[in-house]
């Protein structure tokens with residue numbers, strides 16, 4: 001916009017009336033351009049821009065399903081202020097990892113959770129013990145003699161673990177078990193005393209949270225907490241409420257939080273398997289969305305490959321893109337964002353471009369509207385040709401004068417015509433027209449790559465569909481509070497979505513991973529991807 005608020009306030013009828021005619025005409029022209037830009041901005045809606053569907057007026061929402069547009073699977077580019085909305089409900093339960101990140105100016109700066117110097121509370125819930133497990137040493141560490149029932153076990157300590165038992169086939173309901181684990185020692189005839197202790201995994205430079213068997217929350221209960229977080233998008237305090245009311249398990253926000261980060265650390269040992277599957281994919285859809293981490297805005301990246309979903313939280317930079325794409329040699333589908341430019345085998349999302357063309361078509365600027373209409377029509381025609389080419393069997397494609405070569409030639413003609421139009425418009429006065437023309441000219445090779453390889457995807461919908469779930473999670477849980485919290489969400493999200501794509505017993509796998517990693521063993525192997533539908 002040329003004129004800002006202050007300028008407009010000075011453009012009184014007296015001022016305009018007092019201008020010489022030539023100056024007045026120039027002023028009117030500037031005002032006309034500003035008005036067109038304002039109208040175009042007013043007209044922005046989910047079908048012609050990156051605005052989320054939720055930004056529609058209520059009376060427009062019911063017709064949403066009828067609009068036939070390539071942009072139906074449009075991305076939910078987040079409103080920047082997403083965390084400000086409804087975190088008031090969680091404020092009383094301050095110790096959550098999720099809440100209060102958008103601490104507003106009026107509330108006093110108080111760290112969530114226990115305050116320095118405040119009296120602490122131990123665990124007060126007393127549950128009856130459902131079973132006791134004695135962890136006896138099996139043989140002498142000194143002389144390797146095997147112990148039997150005759151050797152006396154001296155209990156020295158232990159801990160309780162609350163865990164869930166999922167229903168067996170043909171039964172219903174969750175059972176909660178409170179197991180007492182007892183550790184101790186046996187003195188051998190040789191004089192050597194052999195002790196047992198719950199396993200503690202060595203510290204890891206990437207994780208602050210400790211991992212080990214000395215835990216109140218058992219592996220299945222922890223998998224359930226991960227389910228509540230990643231699938232139900234519950235905040236920590238709501239998970240706590242659910243467990244207390246429906247399962248009679250009383251846990252603090254702090255211990256739920258720590259447990260979820262521990263689950264993240266356990267799941268992180270599956271990362272190499274995920275990255276390997278990513279590298280082996282033929283086509284990767286990559287997209288990113290804003291993510292709040294305390295007061296900092298970071299980016300939640302999604303890379304969706306064949307039977308694998310990988311997420312990471314990091315800066316919006318080449319560094320993060322390179323980390324995800326290291327060693328990848330397949331096709332990369334993205335939006336127009338520049339960090340991907342140096343990847344050779346690249347595809348561009350047409351839904352984004354078609355939305356921009358549609359916005360131009362609806363512009364109040366006459367030339368912009370005609371250029372936009374032309375681009376909309378060209379993209380629609382090309383899309384129909386690509387659909388037709390996909391129908392042609394590979395054997396028939398190489399024949400001369402085939403339907404295939406006719407479609408290819410027609411596509412090339414349409415593409416050239418559009419590029420010519422862009423060359424006419426790349427210095428246009430109307431800003432959006434110019435930007436669109438320049439965008440197509442700069443990246444036309446990649447944009448029209450799909451004509452040569454029509455079996456590849458036309459849109460980045462796959463990444464957007466996966467990312468949408470985490471946009472909802474972010475809006476409901478306000479991102480995360482710490483870097484480790486973000487790291488845990490990203491890796492758990494990767495494991496959960498990958499397993500959902502591959503089928504199989506997802507939550508048993510998560511519980512098994514947690515159990516194995518706590519006892520110091522390697523994580524299990526992910527089930528293989530499902531065969532692609534033919």
Ligand SMILES: [Zn+2]
Nearest residue numbers: 140143188190
């Ligand atoms: Zn011995």
